[in-house]
Amino acid sequence: MRIGELASRAGVSVRSLRYYEEQGLLTSTRSASGQRHYTDHEVERVVFIQRLFAAGLSSRTIAELLPCVDSPSEENSDAALERMAQEHDRLSERIADLVRTRDALAGLMAMAQAHRVTMAQAHRERLRSAVGD
Amino acid sequence: MRIGELASRAGVSVRSLRYYEEQGLLTSTRSASGQRHYTDHEVERVVFIQRLFAAGLSSRTIAELLPCVDSPSEENSDAALERMAQEHDRLSERIADLVRTRDALAGLMAMAQAHRVTMAQAHRERLRSAVGD
DNA sequence: CTAGAACCTGACATTGATGTCAGAGGCAAG
DNA sequence: CTTGCCTCTGACATCAATGTCAGGTTCTAG
Numbered sequence: 573m574r575i576g577e578l579a580s581r582a583g584v585s586v587r588s589l590r591y592y593e594e595q596g597l598l599t600s601t602r603s604a605s606g607q608r609h610y611t612d613h614e615v616e617r618v619v620f621i622q623r624l625f626a627a628g629l630s631s632r633t634i635a636e637l638l639p640c641v642d643s644p645s646e647e648n649s650d651a652a653l654e655r656m657a658q659e660h661d662r663l664s665e666r667i668a669d670l671v672r673t674r675d676a677l678a679g680l681m682a683m684a685q686a687h688r689v690t691m692a693q694a695h696r697e698r699l700r701s702a703v704g705d
Numbered sequence: 706m707r708i709g710e711l712a713s714r715a716g717v718s719v720r721s722l723r724y725y726e727e728q729g730l731l732t733s734t735r736s737a738s739g740q741r742h743y744t745d746h747e748v749e750r751v752v753f754i755q756r757l758f759a760a761g762l763s764s765r766t767i768a769e770l771l772p773c774v775d776s777p778s779e780e781n782s783d784a785a786l787e788r789m790a791q792e793h794d795r796l797s798e799r800i801a802d803l804v805r806t807r808d809a810l811a812g813l814m815a816m817a818q819a820h821r822v823t824m825a826q827a828h829r830e831r832l833r834s835a836v837g838d
Numbered sequence: 839c840t841a842g843a844a845c846c847t848g849a850c851a852t853t854g855a856t857g858t859c860a861g862a863g864g865c866a867a868g
Numbered sequence: 869c870t871t872g873c874c875t876c877t878g879a880c881a882t883c884a885a886t887g888t889c890a891g892g893t894t895c896t897a898g
Contacts, residue, residue: 576843576844587885587886605845607846607895620809621825626803627887652817656813660814664863667804669759669760673759673796709876719875723876724856738876739875740876763855
């Protein structure tokens with residue numbers, strides 16, 4: 573398939589695909605006229621790359637990890653494996669951090685809610701006493 | 706305290722503190738000569754702001770949430786509360802996404818490890834057969 | 839054959855938080 | 869008073885992925 577189709581199937585922009593190639597994350601076979609062609613297999617690859625980007629990995633880091641995906645075991649995977657473990661830990665740490673923040677936010681919401689309820693209750697009581705008993 | 710001390714106690718740069726003020730996330734009392742002064746209370750606030758930044762909130766969004774922290778219940782907290790709920794959900798979604806990615810990474814590592822073991826085993830067997838039985 | 843859509847390269851723009859620098863003024867210790 | 873450190877404002881730089889535009893080539897449908 574050509575670049576436009578890959579882009580729409582993987583859900584990224586054409587621009588990004590060219591950028592991925594420039595960064596060595598993606599390769600393409602060129603037609604005689606120079607147009608990029610891809611196999612179905614690349615769709616999955618691009619989606620994975622996107623996932624790593626979304627997880628905050630840099631293109632440089634992704635480039636170090638991908639060989640490990642391509643050839644399940646090269647000599648280089650020695651370093652790559654360590655790199656993956658490192659990124660895995662970094663991700664875990666980041667996740668824990670986000671969870672803490674989310675919980676802090678939830679706590680804040682609960683506090684605001686409670687205050688709101690209190691206020692509403694006070695309001696009801698004001699009303700009741702205004703109506704008189 | 707002055708800005709330098711706040712920066713070091715909150716673990717951020719002086720530059721960032723001025724930026725936070727510019728974005729309306731932080732206020733300071735100015736001395737006659739124009740220097741910013743803060744109370745101990747601000748340390749905690751800055752740390753919280755940092756946490757929100759790290760969670761991917763923009764300064765604009767943070768600015769919308771902070772009033773809810775300052776005065777536990779203003780009229781505005783109506784919109785702010787909804788905003789917080791929205792960000793809370795966004796965070797949950799993001800966390801789930803990161804977990805998926807981390808697990809994908811873990812799967813990849815396991816695969817590489819397995820392959821490595823297989824290779825090592827093959828190597829041992831080659832050795833054994835070379836030594837002769 | 840031709841019009842329109844898709845592709846090519848290359849370059850510049852954008853975003854947002856932060857770094858960095860310059861020039862000027864403030865403050866505390868010797 | 870001087871020296872050194874801190875602070876001020878304002879401006880420009882940075883990074884990284886992506887957007888966008890321009891000018892040219894290629895493909896495809898009619």
